[in-house]
Amino acid sequence: MDIMKNKDIYCLIGDPVSKSLSPVIHNNYFKLLGKNSIYFTFNIKDKELDIILKSFKILDIKGFNVTIPHKIRILDYLDEMSEEAEILRAVNTVKNQKGRLIGYNTDGIGFIKSLELEEIQIKDKNILILGAGGAAYAISISLAKEGVSKMTIANRTISKAISLSERITRLFPEIDVQYDGLKLENTNREKVDLVINCTAVGMYPNIDESPIEMEGFSKDLIVYDIVYKPRKTKLLQLAESKGHHTINGISMLINQALCSQEIWNGKKDCNFVQNYTKIRRILEEHVE
Numbered sequence: 001m002d003i004m005k006n007k008d009i010y011c012l013i014g015d016p017v018s019k020s021l022s023p024v025i026h027n028n029y030f031k032l033l034g035k036n037s038i039y040f041t042f043n044i045k046d047k048e049l050d051i052i053l054k055s056f057k058i059l060d061i062k063g064f065n066v067t068i069p070h071k072i073r074i075l076d077y078l079d080e081m082s083e084e085a086e087i088l089r090a091v092n093t094v095k096n097q098k099g100r101l102i103g104y105n106t107d108g109i110g111f112i113k114s115l116e117l118e119e120i121q122i123k124d125k126n127i128l129i130l131g132a133g134g135a136a137y138a139i140s141i142s143l144a145k146e147g148v149s150k151m152t153i154a155n156r157t158i159s160k161a162i163s164l165s166e167r168i169t170r171l172f173p174e175i176d177v178q179y180d181g182l183k184l185e186n187t188n189r190e191k192v193d194l195v196i197n198c199t200a201v202g203m204y205p206n207i208d209e210s211p212i213e214m215e216g217f218s219k220d221l222i223v224y225d226i227v228y229k230p231r232k233t234k235l236l237q238l239a240e241s242k243g244h245h246t247i248n249g250i251s252m253l254i255n256q257a258l259c260s261q262e263i264w265n266g267k268k269d270c271n272f273v274q275n276y277t278k279i280r281r282i283l284e285e286h287v288e
C-alpha cells in the first residue's frame with residue numbers, strides 16, 4: 001500500500017466496534033489484491049449518525065458497513081435500498097455512489113455463499129432455525145429464496161417465533177413453515193437436515209450453554225452455528241460428539257465481508273473461493 005497516494009477509504013460504524021474482525025478481513029483483502037484502500041472502524045453514538053453520514057459524503061468514503069445499534073436507524077438516511085434490505089428493513093452495507101447512499105444487507109447472502117463453499121445443498125431440505133431475531137430473519141429469507149422445502153423457527157420467546165414464521169409464510173406461501181420453543185417439543189428431530197443457531201447462546205460470556213439438547217437427530221445432520229467466537233461453541237462440541245458435520249460462524253463472517261466488497265468494487269475482484277481460503281487462514285489466528 002502506498003501511503004503517499006490517495007487511498008479509497010472504507011469503514012465500519014457501530015457501538016461498540018473495538019472487537020470487530022471486519023478491519024482484519026477487509027484490510028487483508030485489500031492487501032491480497034494490492035489495492036490502495038484502507039478500512040477503519042468508528043465508534044458512533046446514535047445522535048452522531050446524521051453528522052457522520054454527512055461527513056462521509058464530504059470525505060468521499062467509498063463504502064461502509066453498519067453494525068449494532070445502527071442497522072435499522074440507518075434506513076432513515078439512505079437514498080436507495082436493495083430489495084433484500086427493503087424486505088429485512090435492516091442494512092449492514094452502504095455504498096456511497098457520488099453522494100447517494102445505497103443500502104444493502106449481505107447477512108443472508110453471506111450465509112448462502114458459506115454453504116456453497118462447504119458444498120452443502122439446501123434445496124428441498126428441512127431446516128431448523130434457532131432464534132427469531134435479525135440474523136434468523138435474514139438467514140431464513142435467504143434460505144426460502146434458495147428453495148428449502150420446510151423450515152421450523154424455534155425460539156425462547158415463542159411469540160417471536162410465531163411472528164417470524166408468519167412473515168416468512170406471507171413472503172413464501174409455498175414453504176412449510178412451523179414454529180417451536182427451544183425444547184423442540186413439536187419438532188420431528190429425525191427429519192431435520194440442517195440446524196442453524198442464530199441465537200446469542202454460546203457466545204462469550206455464555207460459552208458453556210447450548211441453545212438446544214443434541215439428542216434424537218439423524219446421523220446425517222449438519223449443525224451450523226453463526227457464532228464465531230468461540231470457534232467451537234458448546235452446541236458444536238455436542239454436535240461433534242454425536243458425529244454430526246459442524247460449521248462455525250467464521251465462514252459467514254468472511255463471506256458477508258466479501259459480499260460487501262462485491263457491492264463496493266464489483267464482482268471481478270471477488271474471487272470468492274481463493275480469497276475466502278486465504279482470509280480464513282489469517283482470521284483463524286485472531287479467533288480462539
Ligand code: ATR
Nearest residue numbers: 131132133134135136155156157160198199200201
Ligand atoms: P441478532 O440480530 O443477532 O439476531 P437479536 O435480534 O437481538 O440479535 O436476536 C437475538 C436472538 O437470540 C433472539 O432469538 C433471542 O431470543 P428471544 O427472542 O427469546 O430474546 C435469542 N437469545 C438471546 N439470548 C438467549 C438466551 N439466553 N437463551 C435463548 N435465546 C436467546
